[in-house]
Amino acid sequence: MSEDENQISIAKIAKKSTPYSFTVNILAKLHRNSYLTTIHEKKSYVLGVKNIWNDHNGNHATLNIIGKAPLTPFNLDSDIFLASSEQIKNSLGLENNPEKAIHLGKIPNVDIIASPNIENFGRLFITGKSGSGKSYTVGVVIEELMKKQVPIVIIDRHGEYSSLKILEKENIPDNEDFFIKNDTEQKYLGGIIEFGDINMNPGADLGIEYLLAANVEDLIRSGSVIIINLRGLDIPVQENIVMTFCNRLYKASTLREIPPHFLFIDEAHLFAGKKKSDTVEILKLSAQEGRKFGHNLVIITQKPQLLDVIIRAQAGTWIIHKLTDLNDIKITCNSVEGLGYDADEEIQNLLPGEAIISGDLTPNYPLRVKIRKRYTVHGGAGYNVLDYITEGDTLPKSEIVEKLRRSLSHEILESASQEIISNQNLSISDLYHQIDALRQENQELKQEISDLKTNDKDKSLIPEGEMKEKIIDNLAELNSIPLEKINDKMMNLMEERDDAIINLKDFEKERNDAIFQKQSLELEMSGLKVENEGLKDILSKEKKRADDAVALAERAVAKLKKRK
Structure with missing residues (x-):
């Protein structure tokens, strides 16, 4: 935008004016995402468009001050101009220093990169309905933290984030120096370790038992990305793994045994919902106290209304994609600092891949952003990285993988496996079902004992050779069923x-x-x-x-x- 264009008055202040907002009569083309400026008491102020409309008297808009407001109301009939790129960046607190900036996308209708300061990152809440681009944005945030070598833990319920191991080369700019387009060694993979059920997730690096057997300080180090792939595991087992590992993670943080890190919890309403459980309690503690120890939560959900109220209230920054459920929208508007009462319409009309960022990351004004393209592949549920590897090739693995394989004995891994399936958070209904199942099993065992006693009396009537032959036939029939088929079923x-x-x-x-x-x-x-x-x-x-x-x-x- 040229200096001449900036100096053309496109609106004038009319009607009521306060130090925080005012209404203008529009004189030239203006849209919802414009950034404007005016002079008041010899000082320049940047303005955002809150609302825009027309009536029989012409076109009008309500403008809000971005940043610190003046002490006195703005003068009526004051001229309003388009703000320059530099004015917009400064007023929104966007970072120019690449070492501190995180590149999330672009501000619509102005050629400015949305690059907030990573130092303002903390407790993050990412929400949006299915198909709104929520998971895609999570991938972008993770990529930006990887570039800064910040340790990351991802609770991945559906196996979506295995795709971080595969580059989307056509999306990578030539000047990108971490996700390098033609990097044959794929050095960025050196910090990624995926734990999961190997039978269900063959692309995982280690079985889930290694996660609980390993020392937390061996996993959480500069540049590490720990993916906890829960796909294929029973829901109570998933809860037990999340509760156990998050508890260890929090304790290690309080003792300063691990560096500051981010814990991403996808489908958070399943682990941090309103139903009381040990998992909810540790996540609540992490949300309230974790940040002072460098233990930062990133809550991801499509249903804000199902989240524990305390966990939801601790979010410092919200990244909001399209929502349509009225209860979710109401809770979001009431929870997010800086969003006005009329933001509900804007949230409902966000396009896929667009988001509103509000809170600590953009402290001066809610920022509407078109999220950038990912440098790694966006995966769906059950993503298998092996499908993207040419036969004969292998993905580089973190040195920690081999270290854990060498150092953890069979006994330690067996103990971890038992820990995974024990102490499951079962509901009363689950317990009743288990009691019924045990009663049924008890009856079946009694019947078997009775049958065995009867068979024992008649045993002498069956020739010994015939008895052995029957046993061998039964074993052969069982062994003929492939184990993989049983596991798959x-x-x-x-x-x-x-x-x-x-x-x-x-x-x-x-x-x-x-x-x-x-x-x-x-x-x-x-x-x-x-x-x-x-x-x-x-x-x-x-x-x-x-x-x-x-x-x-x-x-x-x-x-x-x-x-x-």
């Missing part, structure tokens, strides 16, 4: 059960919404009935008044006739 059944649980929750929510809607309609109908009865009373009184007036008029006419 078990995993499919577990996934079906998890999906059924999620579908049941969705059904219960829909049912509760339907009940609430029915109650609202019944209340509205009841109100209408009362209102109708009131209107009937008024109508009856008006009719009586009209009849009385007619009778009075008739008597008056009769009297006049008599006088004549």
Whole structure:
């Protein structure tokens, strides 16, 4: 934008003016994402467009001050100009120093990179409905932290973040010096370690038991990215792993045994929801106290209303993608500092890949951003990196992987495996099901004992050779079933059960919404009935008044006739 264009007045202050905002009459083209400036008491102020509309008197807009406001109201009829790029950057607190800046994308309609200062990063809340670009943005944030060599832990419920191991080369700019387009050695992979169920996630570096067997200080170091891939694991087992590891992570942070780091929790409403559990308690403690020890939470969810209230309230910065659920929008607008009461419309109309950033990261003004393209592949649920590797090639692995394989004995790994499946956070319903299952098993065992006693009496009737032959045949039949087939069937059944649980929750929510809607309609109908009865009373009184007036008029006419 040229200096001449900046000096053309495009609006004038009209009507009421305060030190914080005012209304203008628009004289030239202006859009919702424009940044403007004006002079007041010999000082320049940058302004953002809060609202824009037209009526029979012309085009108008409400402007807000970005940053520190003056002590006195702005003068009426003051000229408003387009702000320069430098003015916009300075007012929004964007960082020019590449060592401190994190590149999240661009500000729409102005050629400015959204590059807030990483020092303002802390507790982060990323939300948006399915398909809004939420997970894509998480990938961008992780890439920026990787470039700064900040340690990262990712609780990955669906196996989406394995894709961090594969470069999206066409998206990488030539001047990028960490994710290098033609880096045959792929040095950036040196810090990534993925833990998971190897049967379900063959691209994982180590089994999930290694995660709990390893010392936290061996994992959390400069440049490390720890992916905890929970795909294929039972929900109670997932909760147990998250609770156990996050507890160790928090304790190691308080003792200063590990460097400052970021803990990303995807599908956070499943681990940090309103239902009380040990997992919720440790995450609540981490949200409240963790930052002072360098233990920073990044909460990711598409349902803010399902989050524990205390955990949600601790967020320092919100990155908001499109939301359409009215309860989620209301909670978001009420929770985010800097968002106005009328931000709900803007949130509902965000395009895929667009987000509003508000809070510590953009302290002066909420920032609307078009998120940049990822340098690594964006993966879906169950992403398998091996599908992207040419046969015969291998991905470089972190040196920690080999160290853990050498140092952790079979006994230690077996103990960790037992820890994973023990102390699961079961609901009362789960316990009742387990009790019923145990009772059934008890009955079956009693029946087996009874059958064995009966068989024992008749044992002498069966020739010994025939008995051995039957046993061998049974064993051969069992051994003929491939172990992989059994594992696959078990995993499919577990996934079906998890999906059924999620579908049941969705059904219960829909049912509760339907009940609430029915109650609202019944209340509205009841109100209408009362209102109708009131209107009937008024109508009856008006009719009586009209009849009385007619009778009075008739008597008056009769009297006049008599006088004549």
